[in-house]
Amino acid sequence: MPPFVCALWLVLTSFILLDEISSSLITSTGSTVEIQGIPYYVPGKPLASVSNALNTQALTGGQSAGAPWTPVTVVKTTSATFDTTALQSTLNTFGDVDDVWNTGFLSGVIIMGGASYASNTSTTFLGADVASTVSSLPHGFGSDVPPGPYLLSAAGNLYQPWRLYADTQEAFTQPLIPSISKGGAYSPLPATVPGIASPGIAVPSRLYYVKTSGKPLAGVRIGIKDIYDIAGVRTGDGNRAFYGLYPPRNTTALVVQRLIDAGAILVGKMKTSQFANGEVATADWVDYHEPFNPRGDGYQDTSSSSAGAGSGIGSYPWLDLALGSDTGGSIRGPSQVQGIYGNRPTHGIVPLTGAMPLAPELDTAGFLCRDPAIWTATAKVAYEGLQFYDKYPKRLQTIGFPTPETVATDSTVAQANRILLAFLVKLEAFLGTNATALNYTALWDQTKPDPNLPSLSILLNRTYPTTITKEQTKNVRDPFYADYGAVHDGRLPFVDPVPLEDPTADTRCAMMKTRWTFGDSLPASELDVAVTNKTLFKNWWEKHVLPPGNDSSTCSESLVLYSSGVRITYRNKYLE
Numbered sequence: 001m002p003p004f005v006c007a008l009w010l011v012l013t014s015f016i017l018l019d020e021i022s023s024s025l026i027t028s029t030g031s032t033v034e035i036q037g038i039p040y041y042v043p044g045k046p047l048a049s050v051s052n053a054l055n056t057q058a059l060t061g062g063q064s065a066g067a068p069w070t071p072v073t074v075v076k077t078t079s080a081t082f083d084t085t086a087l088q089s090t091l092n093t094f095g096d097v098d099d100v101w102n103t104g105f106l107s108g109v110i111i112m113g114g115a116s117y118a119s120n121t122s123t124t125f126l127g128a129d130v131a132s133t134v135s136s137l138p139h140g141f142g143s144d145v146p147p148g149p150y151l152l153s154a155a156g157n158l159y160q161p162w163r164l165y166a167d168t169q170e171a172f173t174q175p176l177i178p179s180i181s182k183g184g185a186y187s188p189l190p191a192t193v194p195g196i197a198s199p200g201i202a203v204p205s206r207l208y209y210v211k212t213s214g215k216p217l218a219g220v221r222i223g224i225k226d227i228y229d230i231a232g233v234r235t236g237d238g239n240r241a242f243y244g245l246y247p248p249r250n251t252t253a254l255v256v257q258r259l260i261d262a263g264a265i266l267v268g269k270m271k272t273s274q275f276a277n278g279e280v281a282t283a284d285w286v287d288y289h290e291p292f293n294p295r296g297d298g299y300q301d302t303s304s305s306s307a308g309a310g311s312g313i314g315s316y317p318w319l320d321l322a323l324g325s326d327t328g329g330s331i332r333g334p335s336q337v338q339g340i341y342g343n344r345p346t347h348g349i350v351p352l353t354g355a356m357p358l359a360p361e362l363d364t365a366g367f368l369c370r371d372p373a374i375w376t377a378t379a380k381v382a383y384e385g386l387q388f389y390d391k392y393p394k395r396l397q398t399i400g401f402p403t404p405e406t407v408a409t410d411s412t413v414a415q416a417n418r419i420l421l422a423f424l425v426k427l428e429a430f431l432g433t434n435a436t437a438l439n440y441t442a443l444w445d446q447t448k449p450d451p452n453l454p455s456l457s458i459l460l461n462r463t464y465p466t467t468i469t470k471e472q473t474k475n476v477r478d479p480f481y482a483d484y485g486a487v488h489d490g491r492l493p494f495v496d497p498v499p500l501e502d503p504t505a506d507t508r509c510a511m512m513k514t515r516w517t518f519g520d521s522l523p524a525s526e527l528d529v530a531v532t533n534k535t536l537f538k539n540w541w542e543k544h545v546l547p548p549g550n551d552s553s554t555c556s557e558s559l560v561l562y563s564s565g566v567r568i569t570y571r572n573k574y575l576e
Contacts, residue, residue, distance in 0.1 A: 027180075027181070028044035029190040033161065035102070035104040035105070038163065039164040039191075040100075040161035040162060041164055042069075042151055042162075043159065043160065043162070043180065045180050046153070046158055046159050047145065047150075047158050048145050048157075049158070050110070050137065050142060050145075050152075050156050069152055069153050070151070070152045071108075072105060072149075072151070072152045073094070073108070073109050074142070074158070075087065075110070076111075076113050076147045077090075079113075082111060082136075084123055087109070087111070087123075087125075087134070094147075094207060095127070098149075099163065099317075099318055100148070100149055100163040100203065100205035101207060103125070103129070105149040106132045108132060108133045109132050109133070110135055110136070110142075111134065111135070112141065112142035112145060113139070121133070148160075160208065162177070162203055163318075164191060164192075164202055165202075165203065166193045166195045167199050167201055167312075168292075169291050169311045170271070170291050171223070172199065172268045173269045174188055174226075175188065175199055175200060176230070176268050179232050182231070184231055185232030185233075186232045186266060187232055189201070189202050189268075201319075203267055204265060209265075211263070215262060215263035216262055216263065216377045217262040217378060220263065220265065220320045220374060220378075221319055222320065223266075223267060223322045224268070224270060224322075224323050225269070225308065225322070225325060226238065226270060226271065226272050227325060227356040228253040228255070228256050228355050229249040229252060229256075229354040230249060230253070230266070231249055232249070233248050233249060234246060234249070235249060236269075237275050237476075238272045238274035238287065238288060239275065239287055239494075239496075240287045241493030245480075245484055246483075249354070253353060253355050254350070254351050254353040254354055255350050255351075256323065258382050259323070259382065264378075270308030271290075271308030272305050272307065273290075273307055274496040274498065275356065275472065276305040276325060277305065277498045277515060278328075278329075279307075279496065280301055280304075280569065280571075281572075282573065282574060283497075283574055284498050287494070287496060290302060291308050291310075291312070292311060292315075293337060294315040294338065295339055299570055300571065302334055303336065303337045303338075304333065305330040306326070306334050307334055309331075310335060310342070311338065313368045313369060314338030320370075320371070321375075322367065322368045322369070323366075324365075324366055324368055325352075325355065325358075325365055325366070326342075326364050327359055328464055329344075329564075331343065331368060332344055332564075334368065340368055341369050341370065342369075344364050344366050345379075345383060347361075347362065347363075349383045349386060350365050350383055352364075356476060357472065357475045358471070359467045359471040360471060360475075361467055361531055362534075376388075387555070389549075389554050391553040391554045392430075392559070393431075393556050393559050394432065395559070396431055396434070396435040396436070397437070397545075397558055397559070397560045397561070398435050398436070398437055398560070398561045398563075399437075399560060399561070400564070400565065401561060402420060403421075412566075412568065416566040417566060435561070438545070441455065441456050444540065447540070447544050448540065449536065449539075453536070460534075462530065463530045463537075466527060466529075469515055469519025470519045470522065470526065471527070477499070477516055481493070500516060500517060546558055546560060
């Protein structure tokens with residue numbers, strides 16, 4: 001065997017699945033390999049075959065059909081001549097932009113595009129431990145094979161390896177890969193990596209994808225909050241009983257499908273607090289362990305309910321984007337405490353078909369990411385018809401922001417407040433304006449649509465808790481309880497403490513009293529009252545606080561910055 005094969009430290013593990021239809025039919029679900037100590041998952045189906053156009057024996061060292069693959073690199077070029085210098089330059093860029101490719105894939109190099117290059121020559125590239133066998137394909141061959149890392153079998157089949165990363169922050173519920181047998185569907189990843197409670201997440205090479213006008217998200221790796229349906233996969237909603245009760249979904253949620261159609265690479269489902277209710281680590285998470293927040297010392301709360309999305313984006317450079325949901329802060333909270341971008345969009349901007357509801361009157365689909373350019377491209381895909389503007393509002397208002405006079409000098413809170421103030425100063429300079437504090441409760445009293453309406457503190461006192469509890473008990477809990485009881489002799493499933501909190505109990509905060517049992521204590525008419533009050537406030541806000549811009553160049557007359565305050569919540573604290 002040639003020495004380069006021995007030097008690759010390639011370890012192979014295969015997985016097979018017994019087909020449910022026939023015990024005699026066995027289907028390969030892929031394999032795992034290690035190349036230079038890095039784990040990879042290899043799908044059971046090859047991308048392409050080059051056996052008719054390539055001397056595969058020269059590249060594979062004369063291996064038999066049953067021997068392990070040979071790691072190779074595919075290079076595409078449109079140049080008629082392609083020398084060693086140009087080839088080395090191309091390989092250098094591979095290492096700069098891709099985390100899947102490494103020099104272990106230089107056992108062989110296959111040049112596609114018809115360039116003139118002496119086939120089966122031996123070349124040693126920078127960073128490689130051994131010489132590479134370089135071969136070129138005639139013009140017209142391999143047009144559907146993108147550049148990047150591959151595994152070449154002795155039969156001439158090219159397989160795309162997906163790198164396996166450990167989910168050390170426990171942000172995911174289930175890693176996923178495209179289904180081999182069902183087009184458009186997904187399957188649980190049949191592979192793992194060493195680690196404690198850290199399933200492997202598989203990601204493909206970034207070299208395989210090129211963004212186009214039709215595929216603006218090509219190659220963008222995305223995790224999906226586990227309240228959105230994905231074809232071929234069970235939806236869990238953060239509850240073990242719910243996950244086990246219902247079969248895999250037949251269709252994918254509309255917003256998720258839009259992202260997939262735009263080229264996004266779905267790599268897994270991410271943890272949500274149970275039924276998207278707000279939960280705190282240690283106190284509330286029972287069915288699943290809350291993900292870990294990477295900021296600070298790594299043991300602060302992640303916020304919720306898009307906890308997995310916030311944790312994953314805050315922790316993993318190999319993950320580009322996460323789809324969350326926001327009803328009352330479920331994206332904004334995790335984004336804030338993990339130092340990433342997150343948005344709650346205009347309500348109704350994208351249909352939530354195939355998503356678990358908390359309150360349809362308030363639910364929205366938003367994104368968490370580190371790169372605002374990725375967010376912009378994603379928003380254009382998900383929010384069809386959304387208008388983008390080229391100017392910012394000139395009026396700037398703040399709610400709950402500190403001032404230089406109110407910031408102490410000797411506390412952690414003061415340090416955070418000084419960061420907020422420094423940001424505000426920069427934003428004022430960028431917009432060419434000065435911020436003013438907004439007292440919206442006083443503004444309401446002065447401009448409310450009906451002088452007989454009460455103060456905002458009374459009008460909105462129970463609006464949010466009434467809406468979410470009356471809607472979720474009707475739309476989620478009641479059918480779930482009925483379906484579960486029908487197959488479990490009338491028993492009820494286990495549910496975490498938050499949705500079931502006794503509304504009359506002396507508990508740690510008012511919000512804990514506003515869950516399912518609180519909703520049960522209210523008459524059905526209270527939901528109508530809550531929706532009416534919400535609509536009143538929304539219409540007033542859009543007229544007096546955020547009216548449309550004076551022209552079509554800006555979305556609004558004003559920007560409003562609000563701070564939810566500075567608080568430190570550790571995951572090892574029981575709440576009182």
